[in-house]
Amino acid sequence: MEVVDTTFLDGLLGYNARRAALAVIEVFLARMAVYALRPVDFSVLSLVVHNAGITSRQLCTTLGILPPNLVPLVGALERRGLIERKPHPRDGRATGLHPTEAAQSLMRKAERTAAELEAEVGGRLTASEMRTLLRLLRKVYQRP
Amino acid sequence: MEVVDTTFLDGLLGYNARRAALAVIEVFLARMAVYALRPVDFSVLSLVVHNAGITSRQLCTTLGILPPNLVPLVGALERRGLIERKPHPRDGRATGLHPTEAAQSLMRKAERTAAELEAEVGGRLTASEMRTLLRLLRKVYQRP
């Protein structure tokens, strides 16, 4: 096939960040299939495990998910026996989300797999380059 | 609101790349609204302008779009008088996509705006950091 000139797009941060994200997510989907966890499930469950009692509102704010879209997501994780809802100790409107033992066991394995696949995808980057990349990406999306 | 521990997610390339891409795309959508160009329209039109006669197949391969999803996209740009279809000189199955004068005029402005908003979004990065970031992102998604 003839060569396509992508010079202009190659200089755009949005274009490259999206392509890189999709490349990583593609590998993520394949490697996490054994746990039946999509990226969004993994993110939610990781936050619940590391922040027992976190509320739906906190999950939405942290992950950029709209509240109506989180409802079926948490519902599915609850039906899988990975999340338990308990009344919030200080706010009667809110519900605290807690990881079950099964969730903690699952996420120990899933987080190890995530670390492995990251190393695999970033295999052509040195450890120093990876640290730099993560730092610069955060600088882009973390509004001061 | 109480602080949420995001330590684990913060170390993941996929998570950070996606957040950064979404942050840039958000600004892109706002600034490109005057041209009525979404990111995908911009990408397609940019490639057509810089590769007159490019085929749908080449666009799909380059941008990671599935052929059935490109059809209405190119159709809309054609109806807006930005793309013209001409028979491919050497392959009767294919169609060459060509930019109209209107498209070239529009993209001169749109590409200038894109460069501006990139500088705006990456405002907290030095020019050197931006070059490094783009290089490392390409290294992630360009399979050798």
Add this chain to the structure above:
DNA sequence: TATTGTTATACTCTATAACTATA
């Protein structure tokens, strides 16, 4: 009056199967 969680719903994006015309 504002916020948490929820329902219903619409819209966009992405994916799959199958067809035609040409190579």
Add this chain to the structure above:
DNA sequence: TATAGTTATAGAGTATAACAATA
């Protein structure tokens, strides 16, 4: 037989409006 382009359609992801319960 394989490829370029297309149609129809299904599924996933994302968005807004409106409501009940509580602050």
